[in-house]
Amino acid sequence: MEEEIRTQTEIQLVAFKLGREEYGISILQVQEIKRMTDITRVPYTPDYIRGVMNLRGSVLPVLDLKKRLGLESNEITDDTRIVIVKVDDLSVGLIVDAVSEVMTIAQENIENSQTVVTSVAANYLDGVGKLENRLLILLNLEAIIGINQETAKVG
Helix, strand or coil: CCCCCCCCCEEEEEEEEECCEEEEEEHHHEEEEEECCCCECCCCCCCCEEEEEEECCEEEEEEEHHHHCCCCCCCCCCCCEEEEEEECCEEEEEEECEEEEEEEEEHHHEECHHHHCCCHHHHHEEEEEECCCCEEEEECHHHHHCCCCCCCCCC
16 A cells, blocks of 8 residues: 655745735634724824723734735725734734635745845745645745845835
């Protein structure tokens, strides 16, 4: 009896939309996905920090991911979601336009971000996933949240 040997590694992602583009983050970093809720604005914070929210007794910062990535922000709709992610020991909410799906992509179908984008923005990307008829931009949450970085440098 032969056992099937997998020669490729796969990663599981949560896909979501920001504007017309589709992005993905590792499902291992996602704690939960919530509908838009009340967010308390905190004075003297960068404009991409929308404020803080109460998640079952824990106060979490909430980032407007479009503003953080230098994209034009638009209005909140019924599809808007807050993706709660955990990076190191920090939980953060990320506002996205809509969550699409959970998917699996083969590692061989991911282009390195350094070969795709050659700018400061490449630091925020882990790569670009190639699917049948679409591209999925994979985000580097450590860089986006600012862990192990002194300052954020997004246009």
